[in-house]
Amino acid sequence: MINYTDGNTLVCGLIGNPVRHTMSPMIHNTLADMTDINLVYVPFEVAPDGVKNAVRGAYDLGIRGLNVTVPYKSDVIPYLKYTDPLAEAVGAVNTLVRDEALGGFRGYNTDMTGLYRAMQEEGIELEGETVVILGAGGVARPTAHLCVNKGARKVYILNRTLEKAEEIADEIDSDTVVAMDINRYREILETEEHFFAIQCTSVGLFPDVNSAVIEDEEFYRHVHAALDVVYKPLETKFLKLAAAAGAKTFSGLKMLLYQGIDAYEFWNADRDVKISKDQADRIYRSLILEVTGSRNIILEGFMGSGKTTVSQLLSDKLDLDLMDTDEAIETTEGRSISDIFAEDGEEAFRKMETELLETIVKDHWRDMVISLGGGLPLREENRSLLKEAGKVIYLKASPETVYERIKGDTTRPLLQCEDPLSKIKELQAARSDLYDAAADLVIDTDGKSPEEITQDILNGLGI
Known part of the structure; x- marks a missing residue:
């Protein structure tokens, strides 16, 4: 039975603000049921001035691990005993893992690893790939780092505010990354025959379902695969335009799924827990039903x-x-x-x-x-x-x-x-x-x- 609790129940959760509509409890409590681990996962809404006390209090309460969502993915870092180099590079942590030896939490970014697993699930390999990232916000930064770390040939970051795209490019400091004003996207079409497009803005998010950050059909004729980090609706206008042009498309729902699975495996590493594709697929179907x-x-x-x-x-x-x-x-x-x-x-x-x-x-x-x-x-x-x-x-x-x-x-x-x-x-x-x-x-x-x-x-x- 999911969420049966007793004196041996392990507790994990999510801190952020707001957190009331999160689907993470569905993922983790189902995983606990699947793996027969006495664990429950609950959301904790933390006030803006309460992050330090939330992290330290969670450790003192014996909490096994935490996910971190907006707006605290950077705010938690000063209160961790260790930050994974990948998470440190992007300045964002979304998973805290209890470490008794250190007397606190270690921080990781499973948004990145989850995104990569979602790509691999869809047969996307970043090595040698040309990637066009639309947006330069909180999701675009780890996405750009991931693409470069996995060997992408070229990464274009397109944003309406050029300075934000340039900040990410300067941070990565690689000839692979090019920052551009999004209005100059046609320059990419002149030099790149095909590319993998990743939509990292909130454009198209419900209820704004009839918008896409780029609506030019010529752009989508160059897209061979498309990922939208928005997953409500499952099929955004961006994905519809890409699919109509013949591209392979997938939503950010699998990123949500696999970042959760990576976190769950971190929290249960002492049991050597590995979630199978069949188990992941079963949870994904539940997420689809929830989103729709x-x-x-x-x-x-x-x-x-x-x-x-x-x-x-x-x-x-x-x-x-x-x-x-x-x-x-x-x-x-x-x-x-x-x-x-x-x-x-x-x-x-x-x-x-x-x-x-x-x-x-x-x-x-x-x-x-x-x-x-x-x-x-x-x-x-x-x-x-x-x-x-x-x-x-x-x-x-x-x-x-x-x-x-x-x-x-x-x-x-x-x-x-x-x-x-x-x-x-x-x-x-x-x-x-x-x-x-x-x-x-x-x-x-x-x-x-x-x-x-x-x-x-x-x-x-x-x-």
């Missing part, structure tokens, strides 16, 4: 709309747990839906559906594909609960399509009548607006295979 607001992917629709088949495909593709609400109720009750209807009536069954949804929301069930019974979204209270439970996908099908899919199925209590097609039309007319009201995304399933419907859902969610 899809804690669970929930399929609604009329009977025969394909919910059962598509939910299984989604579950397999995303490696998520699968729940069918009808099956869950049958298991709990120890009898079939038909028997519940016959013995207790429809209203009793609808109450069971509501109670199941309340449990999902109250107990924070997540990382599931949930296939809903056809009548579940009809209750207003259920529709409100569904909004809290995850992203609701309405699989829409015409009455004729539904009839062809389920004719002859004797397990549908509402269709045991002389004219099932007319009954389907009647029920759909009554339910369609309510399905629409509950849905975050509507997918037309007529004439589509289950695989095509599944891909439409993934595209619609940005996964």
